Amino acid sequence: MSELKINDFVIRFANVNGTGSASANALFTKAIFKMGVPATPKNIFPSNIQGLPTWYEVRISEKGYLGRREGIDFIVSVNPQSMARDVKSVRKGGYFLYDSTKPLYPDLIRDDINYIGIPLMQLSNENYTDPRQRQLFKNIIYVGALAALFEIEFEVLESLLAVQFKGKEKLIEPNIKALKLGVDYVRENFEYPLELRVERRDLIGDRIMMDGNSACALGAIYGGATVAAWYPITPSTSVVDAFTKYAQKLRACSEGGKWNVAIVQAEDELAAIGMVIGANWNGARSFTATSGPGLSLMNEFLGLAYFAEIPCVLIDVQRTGPSTGMPTRTQQSDILEAAYAAHGDTKHVLLFPAGPRECFEMTAAAFDLAERLQTPVIVMTDLDLGMNEHITMPLKWDDNRRYDRGKVMSREQLETATARWGRYLDVDGDGIPYRTIPATHPTKGGFVTRGSSRDEYAAYTEDSAAYQRNMERLLKKFETAETLVPEPEITIVEGGSKIGAIYFGTSRYAAEEAAEMLAAEGVKLDTICVKAFPFGKSFRDFVDSHEKIFVIEQNRDAQFKSLMTIELGTDPGKLVSVLNYDGMPITADFIYKEIKSGQ
Amino acid sequence: MSYVRSKFRHPHLPKNDLGYTVDYYEGSLSTLCAGCGHDSISAAVAQACFELNIEPHKVAKMSGIGCSSKTPAYFLEHSHGFNSVHGRMPSVATGANLANRDLIYLGVSGDGDTASIGMGQFVHVIRRNLNMLYIVMNNGCYGLTKGQDSATADAGSINKSGHINPFESIDLASLAIELGATFVAQSFSGDKDQLVPLIKVAMAHRGFAFLNVVSPCVTFNNNVGSTKSYDYVRNHMEMTSTMDFVPISREITADYAEGSAQLVTMHDGSQICLRKLDHDWDPLNRISAINAVQIARSKGEVLTGLLYMEAASPDLHDYLKTCDAPLNSLTEKELCPGSAMLDEICNGLR
Numbered sequence: 046m047s048e049l050k051i052n053d054f055v056i057r058f059a060n061v062n063g064t065g066s067a068s069a070n071a072l073f074t075k076a077i078f079k080m081g082v083p084a085t086p087k088n089i090f091p092s093n094i095q096g097l098p099t100w101y102e103v104r105i106s107e108k109g110y111l112g113r114r115e116g117i118d119f120i121v122s123v124n125p126q127s128m129a130r131d132v133k134s135v136r137k138g139g140y141f142l143y144d145s146t147k148p149l150y151p152d153l154i155r156d157d158i159n160y161i162g163i164p165l166m167q168l169s170n171e172n173y174t175d176p177r178q179r180q181l182f183k184n185i186i187y188v189g190a191l192a193a194l195f196e197i198e199f200e201v202l203e204s205l206l207a208v209q210f211k212g213k214e215k216l217i218e219p220n221i222k223a224l225k226l227g228v229d230y231v232r233e234n235f236e237y238p239l240e241l242r243v244e245r246r247d248l249i250g251d252r253i254m255m256d257g258n259s260a261c262a263l264g265a266i267y268g269g270a271t272v273a274a275w276y277p278i279t280p281s282t283s284v285v286d287a288f289t290k291y292a293q294k295l296r297a298c299s300e301g302g303k304w305n306v307a308i309v310q311a312e313d314e315l316a317a318i319g320m321v322i323g324a325n326w327n328g329a330r331s332f333t334a335t336s337g338p339g340l341s342l343m344n345e346f347l348g349l350a351y352f353a354e355i356p357c358v359l360i361d362v363q364r365t366g367p368s369t370g371m372p373t374r375t376q377q378s379d380i381l382e383a384a385y386a387a388h389g390d391t392k393h394v395l396l397f398p399a400g401p402r403e404c405f406e407m408t409a410a411a412f413d414l415a416e417r418l419q420t421p422v423i424v425m426t427d428l429d430l431g432m433n434e435h436i437t438m439p440l441k442w443d444d445n446r447r448y449d450r451g452k453v454m455s456r457e458q459l460e461t462a463t464a465r466w467g468r469y470l471d472v473d474g475d476g477i478p479y480r481t482i483p484a485t486h487p488t489k490g491g492f493v494t495r496g497s498s499r500d501e502y503a504a505y506t507e508d509s510a511a512y513q514r515n516m517e518r519l520l521k522k523f524e525t526a527e528t529l530v531p532e533p534e535i536t537i538v539e540g541g542s543k544i545g546a547i548y549f550g551t552s553r554y555a556a557e558e559a560a561e562m563l564a565a566e567g568v569k570l571d572t573i574c575v576k577a578f579p580f581g582k583s584f585r586d587f588v589d590s591h592e593k594i595f596v597i598e599q600n601r602d603a604q605f606k607s608l609m610t611i612e613l614g615t616d617p618g619k620l621v622s623v624l625n626y627d628g629m630p631i632t633a634d635f636i637y638k639e640i641k642s643g644q
Numbered sequence: 645m646s647y648v649r650s651k652f653r654h655p656h657l658p659k660n661d662l663g664y665t666v667d668y669y670e671g672s673l674s675t676l677c678a679g680c681g682h683d684s685i686s687a688a689v690a691q692a693c694f695e696l697n698i699e700p701h702k703v704a705k706m707s708g709i710g711c712s713s714k715t716p717a718y719f720l721e722h723s724h725g726f727n728s729v730h731g732r733m734p735s736v737a738t739g740a741n742l743a744n745r746d747l748i749y750l751g752v753s754g755d756g757d758t759a760s761i762g763m764g765q766f767v768h769v770i771r772r773n774l775n776m777l778y779i780v781m782n783n784g785c786y787g788l789t790k791g792q793d794s795a796t797a798d799a800g801s802i803n804k805s806g807h808i809n810p811f812e813s814i815d816l817a818s819l820a821i822e823l824g825a826t827f828v829a830q831s832f833s834g835d836k837d838q839l840v841p842l843i844k845v846a847m848a849h850r851g852f853a854f855l856n857v858v859s860p861c862v863t864f865n866n867n868v869g870s871t872k873s874y875d876y877v878r879n880h881m882e883m884t885s886t887m888d889f890v891p892i893s894r895e896i897t898a899d900y901a902e903g904s905a906q907l908v909t910m911h912d913g914s915q916i917c918l919r920k921l922d923h924d925w926d927p928l929n930r931i932s933a934i935n936a937v938q939i940a941r942s943k944g945e946v947l948t949g950l951l952y953m954e955a956a957s958p959d960l961h962d963y964l965k966t967c968d969a970p971l972n973s974l975t976e977k978e979l980c981p982g983s984a985m986l987d988e989i990c991n992g993l994r
């Protein structure tokens with residue numbers, strides 16, 4: 046037996062899509078989390094409903110690293126289709142757990158790894174009669190086996206099942222029986238526990254485990270969204286699914302059976318964003334959620350919203366593109382498209398949440414920002430953040446917080462205004478004009494909103510000077526946006542460094558871990574985690590004060606780096622790209638190697 | 645440059661119940677070609693709103709892109725308007741309507757805007773029975789881009805440049821009836837007497853009201869050989885009926901005893917008094933309505949007047965069970981569940 050690895054290993058489950066493995070695997074992760082130990086799961090799933098291989102990878106990290114790590118210590122391989130690949134993926138000295146009901150093919154035998162054969166199917170068939178149960182409990186049996194091998198507390202599993210089957214108590218007993226079958230088989234046949242072990246700690250505190258899409262949905266509920274329009278697309282679908290679920294709990298209105306919300310499945314993404322624009326124009330907070338192909342379809346409308354100055358919120362859960370790309374894999378590859386979505390001179394406000402808590406906060410904040418700035422705000426998450434569970438700080442809401450509805454003329458203001466109101470007049474010098482909501486006043490404040498050029502009083506005009514004045518005001522408004530969007534998080538090492546690293550969104554955990562790995566070897570690195578576009582002063586200062594900057598992003602074309610050079614005129618010579626674009630969440634090892642060799 | 649209509653009016657113009665004269669319902673001066681059918685429809689809309697005693701600010705004017713879609717600037721100047729993007733007015737109207745169910749939504753579109761680029765949204769807004777009036781100013785061509793044939797140009801129709809359209813046309817009224825539109829009517833921009841009452845009834849209808857108005861483009865499609873020219877339509881119009889709209893607040897005083905009159909009660913108790921003009925057709929029966937339209941079409945006629953209506957039907961708000969108060973009137977108090985609830989949710993995630 047090799048050296049003990051307590052609370053520090055990676056386990057991967059290789060399953061067949063649609064066989065009920067997801068809840069068994071989640072039970073495993075949750076048990077570790079409940080034992081106070083950080084565990085980060087990643088789903089690696091196919092674009093398929095049933096039958097194709099799917100993987101679920103959990104990193105357990107005493108040090109609290111939440112990014113992916115390379116190298117698999119243990120694999121549960123219960124999918125014959127992927128076994129050959131799975132065997133190869135285990136690191137030397139690692140473990141391969143398989144269903145030994147049938148013998149392993151000789152070509153799957155490696156002499157540098159350990160095999161744990163458990164007759165999962167046989168045990169399940171002997172103990173359950175219903176075919177569906179036989180299928181499901183095979184998965185629970187291996188969770189039981191893992192509990193024995195890693196010393197996961199059995200009571201923790203029991204209490205999780207009690208919560209999961211609240212109201213369906215009949216199901217608890219057969220599940221516990223399945224867990225015990227696994228435990229007993231290990232105890233009777235193998236040396237246990239392994240050197241890979243889970244030990245109770247108190248490293249979680251009051252943190253929660255949540256996926257980013259649910260957090261965005263809850264942010265939309267708390268942010269006061271009343272109209273959601275969408276078209277199904279992975280990986281954003283679960284944003285609206287979760288919004289619907291939360292709305293059913295939190296948005297019932299006092300008249301029985303009615304709702305303080307309207308959720309419409311549109312005929313396509315064009316219609317979805319059109320509805321969102323119509324609702325926001327009429328004074329309701331409204332959002333849509335989509336992914337790359339949907340964002341492409343929404344381009345024309347985003348141009349209209351930018352130019353006609355209509356607030357709207359769009360959640361872009363990015364996936365691997367272009368086209369359908371790898372629809373169930375992650376990427377940060379819509380950066381440039383989102384920043385400049387639409388024809389003509391357009392720029393959009395982007396927010397980059399790095400975890401579920403930020404998904405919640407930034408989605409809620411996006412409604413304030415969109416209304417304050419009267420422009421689209423795009424929340425840029427990705428599949429990794431949206432569809433995987435992450436350990437995150439608990440969500441917080443200040444009950445004194447009031448929605449910022451921006452500059453909206455009330456009936457009284459229209460009534461008593463002495464100066465002539467102009468829809469596109471820059472009264473305050475910040476580029477943001479005052480808007481009116483239809484039906485506010487019987488005779489004042491009405492106008493035609495249009496995507497064609499108009500003067501300060503919303504009258505149609507093709508006068509070049511008026512057009513140009515308006516475009517310049519829009520630019521000024523974008524400068525105002527810099528001061529309103531969330532600030533980046535900057536970490537300067539002791540004494541400062543000439544080398545910096547820029548990252549955003551889900552690259553964060555891996556980047557921070559890589560910085561620690563580098564620091565341990567004496568490589569000093571200042572870092573900045575960017576939260577928003579447009580870039581503000583602190584970002585520019587960071588860029589200006591470093592000689593060499595690594596820009597870490599998850600796309601092929603260095604889109605964020607391009608954005609920097611376009612917007613700030615940064616010398617591309619001092620920017621070094623660290624690019625991960627294989628569809629898998631970026632790892633610390635990768636970033637570490639790239640920076641180490643490139644510094 | 646913006647065009648402002650002269651405010652000089654005859655001092656004794658009649659006033660409606662709200663005390664407004666009809667010019668209060670007009671908009672800025674039209675920039676369309678002189679004689680364009682669309683301007684007549686704008687005038688009919690203003691007249692209908694005047695007669696219905698509508699407060700203009702309670703109307704939201706929605707449109708796409710085209711000469712037709714420009715018209716919301718030319719009527720109801722006190723209303724908000726939204727000249728959106730080509731073919732997508734229905735979605736914008738849907739969002740607006742969801743935000744505030746209390747306004748009257750008047751959508752204006754063209755045949756290009758609806759039957760080509762906007763066909764998808766047109767079809768789906770009908771399915772949702774959105775509570776709105778959707779007017780297509782149908783000239784069989786793309787006016788604003790200089791006269792190309794549209795999908796409603798009849799096969800064999802000749803446009804100004806002499807081109808004969810080889811393709812079968814899309815009949816929007818039949819399509820709307822088939823898709824479940826709950827009010828479908830057809831008219832002609834040159835027939836104000838028919839158009840005004842139709843607009844009134846359509847605005848009073850709760851649910852999706854579709855009005856296909858043949859509206860000649862004098863510049864590109866009013867020539868001999870065009871089936872959307874003034875002359876052609878005048879000679880081929882076949883009226884289904886004439887009608888009067890009787891709001892709930894009014895008693896029926898006219899004498900409709902001739903036997904041909906049919907009273908149809910609307911969702912709010914208002915009534916339509918319909919006088920059928922010798923047609924074997926039942927406006928409350930979808931199949932009968934489709935037959936009537938198709939038979940007329942096969943004879944090269946344009947059937948005008950009310951074609952089909954379903955007096956009471958659930959609209960999108962009913963389907964979605966939205967609250968009675970407009971969604972845009974709700975505040976933090978109704979919308980934000982507060983910190984205690986958030987703590988409870990977080991507890992469930994530990």
Ligand SMILES: Cc1ncc(C[n+]2csc(CCOP(=O)(O)OP(=O)(O)O)c2C)c(N)n1
Pocket residue numbers: 709710711712713730753754755756757758781783785786787788789794
């Ligand atoms: C996406 C897009 N494509 C093309 C156009 C150009 N365009 C403007 S109006 C129009 C046709 C309008 O035809 P119709 O709706 O029949 O209106 P009309 O001018 O005949 O009243 C077209 C193609 C556009 N504005 N947007």
Ligand code: SF4
Pocket residue numbers: 675676677679680681682711712783787788860861862863864
């Ligand atoms: S081009 Fe045709 S549709 Fe357009 S304004 Fe002129 S007449 Fe009307």
Ligand SMILES: [Mg+2]
Pocket residue numbers: 710754755756781782783784785786787794
């Ligand atoms: Mg047309």
